[in-house]
Amino acid sequence: MFRHLLRTIATSKVVSTNGKLLSLGNYRSIVPLSTTRPHLQEDKIKVTFVMPDGRSLEADGKVGDTLLDVVVNNDLDIDGYGACEGTVTCSTCHVVLKQEDYDKLPDDACDEERDMLDLAYGLTDTSRLGCQITLTKDLDGLVVKVPAGTYDARS
Amino acid sequence: MRHRVSVVKWPIRLNVKHFNTSSADKPDGSEIGLPRTQCPIQNHRARSTHAVSTVFEAINPSVRSWEEVPGPKPLPLLGNTWRFIPYIGGYSVEHVDKVCMSLRQQYGKCVKIAGLLGRPDMLFVFDAGEVERVFRSEDAAPHRPPMPSLNYYKHTLRKDFFGAEKDCAGVIAVHGDSWAAFRTKVSRVALSTGAAAQYTEQVADVADSFIQRIREIRDENSETPDDFLNEIHKWSLESLGLIALDTRLGCFSSSEGSDSQRLIDAVHTFFLCVGELELRTPWWRIYPTAMFRRYVAALDTILSVTLKHVERALESSEKVSNKSLLQDLVTAAGSRVAAVAALDMFLVGIDTTSNAVASTLYQLSSRPEVQESLYEEISSVVQGRQLRAGDINQMPYLKACVKEVLRLYPVVIGNGRQLTKDTVICGYKIPQGTQVIFQHYVMGNSDEYFADAQEFRPERWLQKSSYKHPFASLPFGFGRRMCLGRRFAELEMHVMISKIILNYKMEYHHKPLDYHIHPMYTPDGPLRIKFIER
Numbered sequence: 001m002f003r004h005l006l007r008t009i010a011t012s013k014v015v016s017t018n019g020k021l022l023s024l025g026n027y028r029s030i031v032p033l034s035t036t037r038p039h040l041q042e043d044k045i046k047v048t049f050v051m052p053d054g055r056s057l058e059a060d061g062k063v064g065d066t067l068l069d070v071v072v073n074n075d076l077d078i079d080g081y082g083a084c085e086g087t088v089t090c091s092t093c094h095v096v097l098k099q100e101d102y103d104k105l106p107d108d109a110c111d112e113e114r115d116m117l118d119l120a121y122g123l124t125d126t127s128r129l130g131c132q133i134t135l136t137k138d139l140d141g142l143v144v145k146v147p148a149g150t151y152d153a154r155s
Numbered sequence: 156m157r158h159r160v161s162v163v164k165w166p167i168r169l170n171v172k173h174f175n176t177s178s179a180d181k182p183d184g185s186e187i188g189l190p191r192t193q194c195p196i197q198n199h200r201a202r203s204t205h206a207v208s209t210v211f212e213a214i215n216p217s218v219r220s221w222e223e224v225p226g227p228k229p230l231p232l233l234g235n236t237w238r239f240i241p242y243i244g245g246y247s248v249e250h251v252d253k254v255c256m257s258l259r260q261q262y263g264k265c266v267k268i269a270g271l272l273g274r275p276d277m278l279f280v281f282d283a284g285e286v287e288r289v290f291r292s293e294d295a296a297p298h299r300p301p302m303p304s305l306n307y308y309k310h311t312l313r314k315d316f317f318g319a320e321k322d323c324a325g326v327i328a329v330h331g332d333s334w335a336a337f338r339t340k341v342s343r344v345a346l347s348t349g350a351a352a353q354y355t356e357q358v359a360d361v362a363d364s365f366i367q368r369i370r371e372i373r374d375e376n377s378e379t380p381d382d383f384l385n386e387i388h389k390w391s392l393e394s395l396g397l398i399a400l401d402t403r404l405g406c407f408s409s410s411e412g413s414d415s416q417r418l419i420d421a422v423h424t425f426f427l428c429v430g431e432l433e434l435r436t437p438w439w440r441i442y443p444t445a446m447f448r449r450y451v452a453a454l455d456t457i458l459s460v461t462l463k464h465v466e467r468a469l470e471s472s473e474k475v476s477n478k479s480l481l482q483d484l485v486t487a488a489g490s491r492v493a494a495v496a497a498l499d500m501f502l503v504g505i506d507t508t509s510n511a512v513a514s515t516l517y518q519l520s521s522r523p524e525v526q527e528s529l530y531e532e533i534s535s536v537v538q539g540r541q542l543r544a545g546d547i548n549q550m551p552y553l554k555a556c557v558k559e560v561l562r563l564y565p566v567v568i569g570n571g572r573q574l575t576k577d578t579v580i581c582g583y584k585i586p587q588g589t590q591v592i593f594q595h596y597v598m599g600n601s602d603e604y605f606a607d608a609q610e611f612r613p614e615r616w617l618q619k620s621s622y623k624h625p626f627a628s629l630p631f632g633f634g635r636r637m638c639l640g641r642r643f644a645e646l647e648m649h650v651m652i653s654k655i656i657l658n659y660k661m662e663y664h665h666k667p668l669d670y671h672i673h674p675m676y677t678p679d680g681p682l683r684i685k686f687i688e689r
């Protein structure tokens with residue numbers, strides 16, 4: 001249900017009442033909007049998510065997408081990923097990067113992200129929130145680790 | 156063409172006629188005689204735990220049963236509600252903080268409060284690891300313990316308004332898919348990391364008015380008057396009006412009977428009543444008690460004033476083109492969503508923020524050395540010019556001070572979830588429907604989680620991992636249902652405190668104040684702070 005909800009948002013364009021496409025670009029972390037920039041569609045960026053059980057999930061994203069966009073748009077099977085839809089309140093989109101990739105990211109984590117990272121399970125020095133990592137050209141081939149995380153309270 | 160609120164025609168009946176009807180037609184009235192009622196949320200099964208626990212124990216034999224959870228024993232027929240009756244009960248609503256502290260000492264890390272009339276059983280959790288586990292296993296639509304009285308208001312009394320459109324009842328006292336759909340529309344606009352920063356200059360403007368206001372109301376000793384907290388409420392309302400309604404309400408020049416003062420009073424009444432209505436015997440379910448009538452009148456006031464302003468904001472926004480929360484909400488989700496979102500924000504966004512600021516000012520006023528460190532940090536960032544977006548992010552010590560105040564004195568002392576499935580907590584099987592309350596006040600004040608917990612030491616937030624468990628202090632909650640106004644609340648507080656520090660030194664020369672729940676956790680007594688010009 002939830003996945004479906006995310007997808008509906010991700011694919012529906014925000015159109016204002018006078019028919020123009022709105023750009024809410026100042027909200028860096030809004031999930032869906034990045035997918036509506038047509039001129040960037042050519043630049044495919046390959047991303048690999050390495051799961052706690054060793055499985056690798058590969059997917060393509062575009063420049064300007066966040067890692068959360070990639071997971072949602074490709075319907076990747078990562079349980080509970082992105083529960084707060086990129087509003088930086090949940091830390092379920094936590095990923096661990098290789099040091100050189102971590103250094104390559106264009107933006108440092110902002111304060112809101114750092115507060116939330118403190119609450120991430122299995123925090124490392126090269127941890128980031130996937131909903132706050134925006135893909136650039138030189139991140140093509142990025143490999144990130146998805147740490148084991150969501151406990152099941154019943155087990 | 157823009158949607159205009161007035162076109163939609165929402166009937167709000169301001170005089171509450173329904174109340175004169177007999178108790179028989181009150182749907183909830185029948186619950187009153189049953190000390191252990193079923194969870195009021197639909198689709199929750201009744202709590203017959205037998206079958207489930209057999210299966211469960213087969214899987215994990217070490218898990219103990221719900222019946223074994225320690226806690227004050229409910230009396231036959233009376234349950235535990237009587238404990239909150241004044242003079243007799245020993246548990247005072249005003250001092251739930253102390254009640255919780257002693258429950259922790261007496262019974263351990265999880266305590267059962269069963270047999271509260273008309274509401275589900277509660278479990279108080281004092282263990283940060285368990286808080287983390289419960290939060291992490293949340294599903295897509297976590298339930299917060301409902302407020303039956305607000306529930307009744309939104310879904311019965313005023314259902315013509317809140318039920319008129321699909322998924323348009325807001326986030327407070329709303330659950331399940333309807334909550335999720337509404338929250339998604341609003342949180343993308345309200346919580347994304349850049350959402351609040353765009354208001355920095357306007358919020359700073361309001362703070363400047365407050366700085367000026369302090370000059371006007373100080374007495375000859377440069378001390379603030381006894382009702383200083385009410386002045387802070389005005390600041391809080393003015394700031395929120397800006398954010399939620401694109402409007403300068405003009406609270407500082409407001410007088411008795413003005414819309415702004417009515418709104419402030421109504422929000423305060425709402426909060427004072429809600430604690431009483433929820434924790435004491437819920438007579439209001441049988442007949443409209445005086446308190447319940449005041450409560451409904453307050454909610455009606457908030458609703459009508461909010462609607463009036465949304466309408467006005469929408470009319471004037473046809474002329475101006477700069478972006479704002481309200482405009483984004485209207486474009487993305489329609490004017491009704493924007494109005495209901497504003498209502499919810501007014502319900503919980505004023506008292507919280509103002510009491511947090513009051514508490515911070517009080518704490519700082521007796522700590523000149525902290526004020527000096529703050530002054531150094533803030534003045535070196537601002538350098539005599541106007542405050543700009545992004546400045547606050549260069550003030551880590553300021554942010555740490557606010558975190559430290561909210562650790563020791565969280566304005567919301569506990570936050571909770573109503574379990575949507577059976578869950579093991581502290582080794583006990585807790586049935587679905589139980590209200591689990593995370594005791595942030597008690598945990599935040601415990602040496603187990605914070606070294607020298609009683610000491611005010613903002614530095615602890617600056618050294619990574621110098622505190623022991625990140626889930627022990629969560630003043631805004633966590634996860635998909637976290638405080639929707641957190642970014643704004645933080646912006647407002649940070650801007651306000653930085654302005655005060657730049658302009659004044661604060662001192663406090665009266666007897667130390669205890670804290671009480673009124674209805675936020677706040678200093679008990681007049682805030683006579685001495686403001687000395689820098």
Ligand code: HEM
Pocket residue numbers: 299326327338395499500501503504505507508511566567570571629630631632633634635636637638639640641643644
């Ligand atoms: C210092 C100030 C504040 C504190 C300490 C605070 C604290 C909280 C807490 C603990 C919750 C429950 C979160 C959870 O269940 O995980 C909450 C919910 C909420 N807060 Fe705040 N809050 C503050 C200010 C504000 C402001 C200024 C606004 C509005 C602009 C606001 C709007 C809300 C709303 C709408 C919810 C309900 C969210 C939902 O159920 O989806 N709060 N707040």
Ligand code: FES
Pocket residue numbers: 068081082083084085086087088089090091092093094116129130131132
């Ligand atoms: S999706 Fe919740 S923090 Fe990134």
